[in-house]
Amino acid sequence: MAAFPPYTSIPERIWHYAFRVICGCIFFFLIFPLVVVVPLSFNAVPFFTFTQEMLTFDPAGYSLKWYEDFFTNVNWQGAVQNSVIIAVFATLLSTTLGTVAALGLSRPNLPFKTLLMSVLISPMIVPLIISAAGMFFFYSRIGLQGTHVGVILAHAALGTPFVVITVTATLVGFDNSLIRAATGLGASPTTTFFKVIVPLILPGVISGALFAFITSFDEVVVVLFVGSFKQRTIPWQMFSGIREHISPTILAVATILVLVSIALLVTVELLRRRGERLRGVQST
Amino acid sequence: MTDVTGTNGELVTADGRPLRASLARALRRQKLQALLLVAPLFLFILVSFVLPIADMLFRSVENSIVAKVLPETTTALRSWDPQGDALPGEEVYAALYRDMLIAAKNRTATRVGQRLNYESSGFSSLFRSSARKVKRIKAGPYKPAMIKAHKKWGKLETWQVIANYNARYTPGYFYAAVDARIDTDGGVTMQDEDKRIYVNLFLRTLGLSLTITLATLVLGFPAAYLLALLPTAKSNLLLILVLLPFWTSLLVRTTAWIALLQQQGVINEFLVFLSIVGTDDRPRLIHNQVGTVIAMTHILLPFMVLPLYSVMKTIPKSYVRAAISLGAHPWRAFWAVYFPSTVPGIGAGAILVFILAIGYYITPDLVGGTSGTFISNRIALHISSSLNWGLAAALGVILLGIVLALYLLYDKIVGIDNMKLG
Structure with missing residues (x-):
């Protein structure tokens, strides 16, 4: 119960609660779809809906068979493997290139900065279907369509803007006199980079890498066009599963992915706080 | 203070260069360093992302397939007036015969048919069946022989479409994307009501x-x-x-x-x-x-x-x-x-x-x-x-x-x- 100042009028009090109820509905709308897939994934029958048994909490209405299917089915396990391989390599590539570029971008005397920045950010701006179409045309010309390398390159390109943005943001508060101090004390540029710069920008790099990872891990449009069945990732498999025959295995996978995203969200949030503390930024 | 003043009275560094030039050089080096750091990612994005988009731009106007498969025909057609109401002469049909023979052998005829079918339906089957029948034509005159092989070769409209779509680059796809088409007489009109999507x-x-x-x-x-x-x-x-x-x-x-x-x-x-x-x-x-x-x-x-x-x-x-x-x-x-x-x-x-x-x-x-x-x-x-x-x-x-x-x-x-x- 909110403590109102004594001069609050009745309409104001009513509005206070009405507003909170409205917001409650909006937040419910945001989170409900994610919550609802969890119980549905334990359904004993192959439907996307609550059965009578489930609503009366009859154990017979629940089962783990969709999880079992996910962990034993060759198609799904292949998809998990592909997803991890593609995401890991794409992340490594985009994080390395993105971090180095961010170091250059945050130098005060970089020429053509706006132009360079807009080209580097472009994969994030262009709608995925257009990137996918363009990559499909071009990669099939040079024989990369339907290969792991093609999908990894495509995903790395899509992930780099996130790395560039997060690392550049970390570098905004970077104190350049630290580099001069290290140089003045006799450290070589390489030592300075690894002993001074890297530890300070690491939180930004890791959260950029996580963004790049999740971009690749979640991405489906480009995989559909640049990849083929051999490169099927989890989202690819889910997409074709929903189109062909809907099985609650998809809901089991969805539940697992929700857990993965919770883990990622927590990690990014912790990193952000740690980064702010390290750089001495006042946390709000 | 002789060390820092050069002959013209301007400041110099320890190695005798003018300070201004030395500073400019240092700045240039810094700029270059910054550029070098950005360069790998820039090149990567250029190759893996910007080039594909450019390729798409190119594909939206590219139309070399007609001229590539029917080289002699398109050359011969240049002297023909698509606006007129006479069919092309014997030399165009002879060129078409030679092109089709090669196309039938290379199995490229269906691709041209498919391409032209986007503009006017019926081309796919025209090229498929002509590629089959053209081998049976032994000698000229080729005009009646080709028309006998497929009666569409005797229609003015067929030749108008080929004449309108044989350039290397075409705005045709863009017209199609806004529900318009190049008419048989070369002008641009809107697509029929039921085909506008x-x-x-x-x-x-x-x-x-x-x-x-x-x-x-x-x-x-x-x-x-x-x-x-x-x-x-x-x-x-x-x-x-x-x-x-x-x-x-x-x-x-x-x-x-x-x-x-x-x-x-x-x-x-x-x-x-x-x-x-x-x-x-x-x-x-x-x-x-x-x-x-x-x-x-x-x-x-x-x-x-x-x-x-x-x-x-x-x-x-x-x-x-x-x-x-x-x-x-x-x-x-x-x-x-x-x-x-x-x-x-x-x-x-x-x-x-x-x-x-x-x-x-x-x-x-x-x-x-x-x-x-x-x-x-x-x-x-x-x-x-x-x-x-x-x-x-x-x-x-x-x-x-x-x-x-x-x-x-x-x-x-x-x-x-x-x-x-x-």
């Missing part, structure tokens, strides 16, 4: 995107306002409810909406359970525009809430309090003082959501049915099923143009550098 599809895409943007604004504004109103500890907790969907896979959210919205889905079952609707007249919530709008509003809502919240957070609460203490009604204080300060956030969020919405493919594909699909679904269809890549590329270029225009607007309002994540 793309303009409507673009309008539908823009209309639905606008609806979705408005829906996210209506839902996002109160949510962001509450987040900005609450103390940090509470708002951070609520923010998780916004960030969790943001971080969850797009397909998970789409799947969830399928489970919720389908005929036997959670919402319909609930409505039947409450006896709001009978079990036989469940509302259709999926595979139409309703499904697309609901699911995409949910998916894009975080992109509205986050920019709005970051703007609202910076508006001091004392402004509204000052307005009220000066005698404004709380409602008026809100609209006259608070709301105008949130406009940059509304602009940023709305353009971001709109840009994301008009390029959406996956969600409309899965929940949109036939009436709730976007232009992206048409592009995908032309790439994977109908194989009309030129048209797909032209549609893509138009969509890209719209997005870039909106993006420039976004840059004007918010600035690229202010883009924040998470």
Whole structure:
């Protein structure tokens, strides 16, 4: 119960609660779809809906068979493997290139900065279907369509803007006199980079890498066009599963992915706080 | 002080160079270093991303297949007047005969047929059957022989289409993308009423995107306002409810909406359970525009809430309090003082959501049915099923143009550098 100042009028009090109820509905709308897939994934029958048994909490209405299917089915396990391989390599590539570029971008005397920045950010701006179409045309010309390398390159390109943005943001508060101090004390540029710069920008790099990872891990449009069945990732498999025959295995996978995203969200949030503390930024 | 002054009285460094030149050199080196750091990523993006987009631009106008497979015919046709009402002469038919012989051997005839079939139906079968029959023609005159092989070779219209579409580059795909076509006499006319789909599809895409943007604004504004109103500890907790969907896979959210919205889905079952609707007249919530709008509003809502919240957070609460203490009604204080300060956030969020919405493919594909699909679904269809890549590329270029225009607007309002994540 909110403590109102004594001069609050009745309409104001009513509005206070009405507003909170409205917001409650909006937040419910945001989170409900994610919550609802969890119980549905334990359904004993192959439907996307609550059965009578489930609503009366009859154990017979629940089962783990969709999880079992996910962990034993060759198609799904292949998809998990592909997803991890593609995401890991794409992340490594985009994080390395993105971090180095961010170091250059945050130098005060970089020429053509706006132009360079807009080209580097472009994969994030262009709608995925257009990137996918363009990559499909071009990669099939040079024989990369339907290969792991093609999908990894495509995903790395899509992930780099996130790395560039997060690392550049970390570098905004970077104190350049630290580099001069290290140089003045006799450290070589390489030592300075690894002993001074890297530890300070690491939180930004890791959260950029996580963004790049999740971009690749979640991405489906480009995989559909640049990849083929051999490169099927989890989202690819889910997409074709929903189109062909809907099985609650998809809901089991969805539940697992929700857990993965919770883990990622927590990690990014912790990193952000740690980064702010390290750089001495006042946390709000 | 002889060390620092050169012959002309200007400052020099220890090694005797003028200070100005030395400084310029150092600056140049720094610039070069910065450029070198950016170079690897720039080249990577150029090759893996910008070149493919350029390739798409190229494909949307490229049309070399006709001239490549029918080289002699297209050359011979140059002296023929497509506007006139006489068929081409014997030399064109002889050239066609020679081209078709080679095309039949290389199996390229069907590809030209397919290409020209996009412009006028019947070409696919014309080239397929002609490629088969042309081997049986032993000697000239070739004009009657070719017309005998397929009567379409005796029609003026056939030759007009070939004459109109034999250039290396053609605006034809772009005309097709806006429901127009190059007429047989070379002019541009609109497609027949029943064949016009793309303009409507673009309008539908823009209309639905606008609806979705408005829906996210209506839902996002109160949510962001509450987040900005609450103390940090509470708002951070609520923010998780916004960030969790943001971080969850797009397909998970789409799947969830399928489970919720389908005929036997959670919402319909609930409505039947409450006896709001009978079990036989469940509302259709999926595979139409309703499904697309609901699911995409949910998916894009975080992109509205986050920019709005970051703007609202910076508006001091004392402004509204000052307005009220000066005698404004709380409602008026809100609209006259608070709301105008949130406009940059509304602009940023709305353009971001709109840009994301008009390029959406996956969600409309899965929940949109036939009436709730976007232009992206048409592009995908032309790439994977109908194989009309030129048209797909032209549609893509138009969509890209719209997005870039909106993006420039976004840059004007918010600035690229202010883009924040998470």
